[in-house]
Amino acid sequence: MQVTRDFSHYVRTAGEGVQHIDLAVEGVHCAGCMAKIERGLSAIPDVTLARVNLTDRRVALEWKQGTLDPSRFIDRLAELGYKAYPYETESAEATEVAESRFLLRCLGVAAFATMNVMMLSIPVWSGNVSDMLPEQRDFFHWLSALIALPAAAYAGQPFFRSAWRALSNKTTNMDVPISIGVCLALGMSVVETIHHAEHAYFDAAIMLLTFLLVGRFLDQNMRRRTRAVAGNLAALKAETAAKFVGPDEISQVPVAAIHPGDIVLLRPGERCAIDGTVIEGRSEIDQSLITGETLYVTAEQGTPVYAGSMNISGTLRVRVSAASEATLLAEITRLLDNALQGRSRYMRLADSASRLYAPVVHATALFTILGWIIAGAGWHDAIVTGVAVLIITCPCALGLAIPTVQTVASGAMFKSGVLLNSGDAIERLAESDYVIFDKTGTLTLPHLEVTNAADIPADMFDLAGRLALSSHHPVAAAVAQAAVAKSPIVGAIEETGQGVRATVDDVEIRLGRPSFCGADALVGDGADLDPEASSAAFSKGSEKFILSVRQGLRPDAQAVIAALKARNIGVEILSGDREPAVRAAAHALGVPEWRAGVTPADKIARIEELKRRGAKVLMVGDGMNDAPSLAAAHVSMSPISAAHLSQATADLIFLGRPLAPVVAAIDSARKALHLMRQNLRLAIAYNVLAVPIAISGVVTPLIAAAAMSGSSILVMLNSLRARSASREIV
Amino acid sequence: MEILVILVPLALMLGLAGLAGFLWSLRSGQYDDLDGAAWRAIADDEPPQEAPAKR
Incomplete structure (x- = not known):
């Protein structure tokens, strides 16, 4: 039988007679690597482009059509000492990249407008106290309007859209008060300008958008980066299958290029990358990644096999099936759907803050207008003061309080080997006070040791x-x-x-x-x-x-369990494996609470029971049987070796052999939550100080601008403290 | 003060030129790899291709 490597699935045509492939490369860290790879690949004849992206750890390659085989690049990189594999952009990552670029474009427009409106505003502020002519002031105000209105219409899109979406679902979010504040500030400024008034708030409105866009962009960039790293890791697993292309000829093709109905060969020692049914052969298979059970199962004609099973002894021919046919998978998918519905009920810190915030602010503005009218002021002055209250309370610092901390904290976690799948995972992880570990592949290493x-x-x-x-x-x-x-x-x-x-x-x-x-x-x-x-x-x-x-325990498992206990966090083992195996592991680690032979449904039942008792459960597991319980838990973590489904469900993913990232992540998250709350308090304290000034009607655009930028900078500086998360973990 | 009528639009034009430059750099992918770009600026030039030894 002849075996070839076939990467044609990943090659695409870029322009005339040029082919393009993207490779994920492991271990590129510095400029030296970058130069080495680019020179090494450019030296191959007919290569027209070899460019390393150091941020995403990828290489883009182009060559003259039909002259080279992509596997040659991978061999060349292996000679240079780098592991590489073709990479295909998933649609999720492409969306994140597009969103990130759109936000950066909005930020550019808003920052341009802020700078230029400010250039016009400062002369007005100083002119108002000296000798500026009213005509000159009007000229400057009209120019400001000319810049600010189109810029706000463009750069405000992310907020207006999100606010509209929330309102049409009959809920509110942070973007509702932001949109109302910006629109009212701009509208009032235009009216004031027409009436030759002294103050206009174009600068405040556009500056608010700029600061908020900084927060949005940071948040988006964090997600984009996580997606890129996760995409690389998935690509570098290099999952291939030996597919029959003729009766006796097999080709090693990437899993992405395999379709239901294909027949693949599963040799001893290979991990199955697809779901299917055995059509020929007899062997023992290790399904521990799927069920947690470490005893081998006999596979013969008609036995279903799942992605992640390891073939032990004989050679098997497997017909690829569509995922939903298999009963185990269907059951797990059903449990997973139920669990995920429960998850969406969690309310993020930012959302709960805005739910309190919007009514309070809008009520204050309304009472200000009514109060001034009762006190005998004219309609015009009362409304101007009311809008000033809205402008000065606009949640500028509030919008930065959480994304900035999340960005800095996720960077710190990344350094200690933890990837974040979802932004609000930090808040949920910080609250967790009970950890449930799966045994096989989580507490133990996924491979065998003597x-x-x-x-x-x-x-x-x-x-x-x-x-x-x-x-x-x-x-x-x-x-x-x-x-x-x-x-x-x-x-x-x-x-x-x-x-x-x-x-x-x-x-x-x-x-x-x-x-x-x-x-x-x-x-x-x-x-x-x-x-x-x-x-x-x-x-x-x-x-x-x-x-x-045997599968050895992770080298630092015992220390990690001790560290968790020292932090007053409860520890429990729930495993699908046999009782003696679980008991031995629990005994070795000093965990008194353990259960063996649990099914996915039992795991969920146990988590629900703990939830009712008020515990916030962190589930750490890797198997496909853990996926529903990962989704049901308050927050979840998976090792990078986990089954696909678990990895997609988990909030956080940790890399490498040690278990220490679990504790490191909890520590970073707790520190980050502390800083988020502190930031929210800072932002609220600023409002408490500024609102009386606004209600009393003495706010000028200068005060609004100074207060807004002052509080935003304070909050950003405070967020940077999340970087210095302590390193001694256990 | 009539000079303002010329100077202020001029300043805005310069600002717009800056914005156009930023949008162009964004479109041409200059923000795709900030880490790499930082190093490329100080990287050594590629050594000249050594001519085949003929002496």
């Missing part, structure tokens, strides 16, 4: 490692990795489902099942103590050894 390597003579272990290189079995892979084996033994023969054997110096060596090596008698002592371990044996002539292989 636990008793120290008990075996080094030369024997070395030999076992070299022999293991000839097998694709995951246990063999673990042995080979533990022994740091490099050179395989020539002439090794693999017996499917049994093990590998070879002859070295006229002595037969075997690695495989204990029975295959004649070491059945040795099994029993070690395996009883460690219920999660599976045993393999190695024999050289008459010397026999038992190798104990």
